[in-house]
Amino acid sequence: MIPRIVPALLMAALPAGAEPAGRVVIVSIDGLQPSHYLGGAAARAPVLQKLASEGARVGGLETVFPGATVPAHASLVTGVRPARHGIAFDFVWDPRFQRTGPYSHGSDIRARALWQAVRERGGTTAALFWPATADAPIDWLLPAVESMPAPPAALRRYATKGLLDALAATAGDATPETLDSPSRRDAYAAKAASAILLERKPHLLLVRLGQLGAAMREHGRSHEAVSAAAAWVDEALGVVVQGIADAGLAAETTVVVAGSHGFVDYDKLCAPNAVLRAAGLIAGDRPSSAWLVVAHTCGAAAAVFVDAASPMSAAEVEQAFRKEAMFQGSPVYRILSREELDGLGAMPGAAFGLEAEPGWSFTDDLRAKTPFLLRVGRTKGAYGHRPTRPGMDAGLLLRGRGVKAGGILAQARLVDVAPTVARLMGLSMPGTEGRVLAELLAE
Known part of the structure; x- marks a missing residue:
């Protein structure tokens, strides 16, 4: 069984029925482009294509600057740009050079994140390989550790106590080989997400899939390896979507699939x-x-x-x-x-x-x-280019509870995702730099 972590003091302070309205699963796909669900490459991404046809979609999602993994993921969950949330680069800038390495901790984020808004309403949260979440107040957590020294040891150090052992039966062991390979890490994350959905039913689940972005970084945008990676990530996404259904949560869950940035x-x-x-x-x-x-x-x-x-x-x-x-x-x-x-x-x-x-x-x-x-x-x-540079747009799809089927928006911004998710869950997210994408939501 996956360990249950209950914010008891917080729960006791909230009135009955104060939990978030509905559940949201956000799947971040590094390198997700609109072409993966609008045509062309979509032929190798049937799950993305199905979500796009059944839900709402955006023709282009404007990233932040730099358009890079950690700043972009922090903006996804806070609705503000890097100067506001404090993670301006992938790797730490310390004027005294006393700290090096990637921004990896939730405490690096200086703006209010979705997981805090959910917990303030008495809801539960989970995150799998989401950047800058080590030590974050998340109920079931496997943080992104691939850029840390000794990733397996770092994962065990920062993961929710007992979670790795509980997931071993369904997702397998988080071995060095698993953590070193984006494709194996994505497969593990997808199976872990399904297990957590089935057993814990969090109100908010964050999952990052990195194989597509890894292929683009290594081979550029048009290599055959990128097409193969898109198919692989689509299969992992399908595992997560099926996990929602298997957990009996389809009617009350919104699936949000977002890219973080493009590549040039x-x-x-x-x-x-x-x-x-x-x-x-x-x-x-x-x-x-x-x-x-x-x-x-x-x-x-x-x-x-x-x-x-x-x-x-x-x-x-x-x-x-x-x-x-x-x-x-x-x-x-x-x-x-x-x-x-x-x-x-x-x-x-x-x-x-x-x-x-x-x-x-x-x-x-x-x-x-x-x-x-x-x-x-x-x-x-x-990666890292300005948002307006051709090729830097990411993709965004929504399907499920509260989503307007067939909704289409030509352009949105990465910072719009958090306030839109907050609206879907009945949460308060004041002070964001984005807006609620009302055009994609059911009335």
Whole structure:
């Protein structure tokens, strides 16, 4: 049996009947594109296609900036952009370089998340491999640990006590091989979701499936491996959807399937810190608390931080980057002013930002002697671009309780998902930057 964790004190403080109205299962699919359910690739994604035909769909879901896994998933559950929720990159930016690695903890999110709103109403929550959830107040939790040192040990450390053992009979063991492989991790997550739905019936379940995004990162957008990954993820999604039915929850559950960001093909790397090295602003080959200026990258995005003690002003540093912005007559990146970053709700504290042009992505490499590292050798997929960059749109589908069958919306934003889910569950989510997608909901 899966362990029961009851927020007893919270429950005692709420009036009878105060539980959330209905249940919601949010499945995040890294790399989900509208084409996967609007045509073309949908032929290899029958579950997505069926959900789209029976429910409501969006022609394009605008991501945040940087369009990257952890910032985007935090926006999905808070309804605010990175500058508000505090996770501005995939990997931690710490000016003193005392903390490194990915943003992985729920305490990193400084905005109110859906799981808090659900628990405040006396509901229960579960999350499987959702980014930035370690130590979050979630009843049944298996956090995303693939970027942590020793993932199996980290998973056991942060998972709900007893949950891994309880899931072993139905989902199998969370072995190193399972956690290292996106496809095996997705299969495990889908089976675990079904077991939790059957035995615990949470009001809110968050599941992240990563195989499609992993294939796009490794091979670019159009490789055969991406089509195969779409079929694999679609099968895992089908397991979750069937799990809702098997648990007898279909009539009271809304399924939300959302992408977090898109990808843009690249075959060349730029090392922005090499520009700073050439200007004499970086010494050594590893980060140091004695930095004066540093570029912190996130895929095809980079934030340039200028310390007050820097011998060069922010404007002078920006000019150094302008001088290196072209390679063989073509642009490598564009510079984003502080004003532009504020408009994007991005990169707090940075003097300015960089966005790689198509064909390029960034590396943090401090050892690079030249900004232009033509070493990729084949096409890969870059994340992190601005939301308006072609290819960065994600997909969004809703089906089930409270959804307008046949509802179609040309465009929505990632930050619209949380307030829409809150409306479906009768929750209060004040202060979000998104809106309720009323066009997709039943009257």
